Amino acid sequence: MPTPISLKAAYAEDPAASRGRKLPEPESRTRTPFARDRDRIIHATAFRRLKEKTQVFVAHEGDHFRTRLTHSLEVAQIARSLATALGLDADLAETIALAHDLGHPPFGHAGEDELQLQMQAYGGFDHNVQTFRVVTKLERRYPRFDGLNLTWETLEGVIKHNGPVADKLDKPSWSAIAEFDAQYDLRLDSWASAEAQVAALADDIAYNNHDVDDGVQAGLFQLSELLEVPLIGPHVAAATAEFPDCDPSILRLEAVRRMIGAMVDDVLAETGRRAQATGIASPEDVRTLDHAVVAFSRDMAEDLSALRTFLMERMYRHWRVNRTRSQARRILAEMFLLFMGEPDVLPTEWYVRAQKRDEAGRARLVCDYIAGMTDRFAIEEHRKLFHLDVWN
Incomplete structure (x- = not known):
């Protein structure tokens, strides 16, 4: 029997109560403000360019591996599913997920590291700040303003989906955020909406799972080597036991699919526990907590850390x-x-x-x-x- 869709949570963002846009615009007749933000991001030049930007493997190394675009789509799918199950605004969660990597340079983290080095004497470089600059300044599509003129809630989620960022404003690379915030307060010392937090967790779920998939497919490690790795190992073992004669490439996908499901279930359970324990009853309650409401359990976080250690050693620092x-x-x-x-x-x-x-x-x-x-x-x-x- 299918799991019933949750009713709207008391702490969900309400598009009808959005704080609006820096430059006021007439509302869309057919879309909520958050859905309109999503559409603006999808039509942005920076979004299209993600199709040939590195996730781990450079575009010319093969067309089966994830790019920034396919990664962003996977994050958006997981974010929307999580938000729906939690009774949050799925459009807002999806929008922030689609936007979260718009500022990444070519060649993934290698590109970011090099631009950080070259820009040391000129204010630095940070891909999160660059994402914010893309949606507030660099995209040029409209006659009345630069950027995409997104809603307050989307901008807040773009810059602080991982938590408060007020402590970063003294960094030269964050000067653009400080300048914007002085004109349009994004409450950088508070947590973002639950929807933004969902997007952040969806990013973790997506990249850890697809990096396992891509790593095996690229031959950097074997499926059998994952058996002793926390989080993914039990799913490899269970899938192998259930389908002993199955093609290894299908077993890989089945194990990854099960790990995604386990991580999603863990977020739903832990978020429900935290929401009940804190008694949050509004979006404002989410922002004024001293910790995230959307989170992994402690056990899941520990297993995820062990998986990341494996991926760092066997994939991200592989000689190739x-x-x-x-x-x-x-x-x-x-x-x-x-x-x-x-x-x-x-x-x-x-x-x-x-x-x-x-x-x-x-x-x-x-x-x-x-x-x-x-x-x-x-x-x-x-x-x-x-x-x-x-x-x-």
Whole structure:
């Protein structure tokens, strides 16, 4: 018998009570404010570019592995399911999930590490801040404003879905957030909505599961090696026992599917326990708690930590992945230094803007240009800049 859908939770966000947008707009006749935010994100240029941005494997390494786009879609699916089961606003949870990686540069965390290094003297780089800048400034689609003019609740979720961030405002890389908050208070010292917290947990569920899947598929480790790894091991064993003659590739998917289910069930149970224990009865109650209301249980968090340790050792620092990381960092470093030293090789639109800026401003513009690239475009742009034969 199917599990009944939960009634609306007392602490769910109400789109009809949204705090609105920084620049007021007439409401949509057909969509709630949060659904409208979701649609704006899906139509954004930065969202389309996620299709060829690295999750773990660079785009040219194979088309079966996750990209930032497929990862974001998986996060959004899990977030929507969790929010629905908890009686929260599914549109808001899905919207924040779809937006959460818009600021990632090409080549995943290797790209972020290199941009952090190159931008040290110019205010730093943080992909969460870059995501916020994308949706509030860098996307240019509307005649009346830069950015997407998203609702207060979506902006809050984008920048603090992992918790309060007021302690980060002194970091140079967070100056853009401090400046925006001074004009439009996002209550950066409080927790975000339960829907934003759902998006954060959905991100954890998605990437740990699909990294197991991609890691086995890429041959970085075998399915049998996961048997002793907490969290995934019992599901591999159970699936193997139930389907002893099954193709290993199907067993892998079955084990991952079961692990997703177990993690979702754990979040639902722990969140229900916390909501009852704290007596939260409104979205404001969620924000003023001193801890998250949407969370894994302690046992699940410990098992997840052990799984992440395994993935760090066997996947994220595998020599094949390290080799790609090294190449990626050199590509971005060489382009950054060239654009800073010779801005006239930038595309005309970017060069015109660079001429009007001081050194720090030019560095931020160069950083924005590079951060917006897909893996494939970065590789091709680097070849055109450093290899004359490409123009033949």
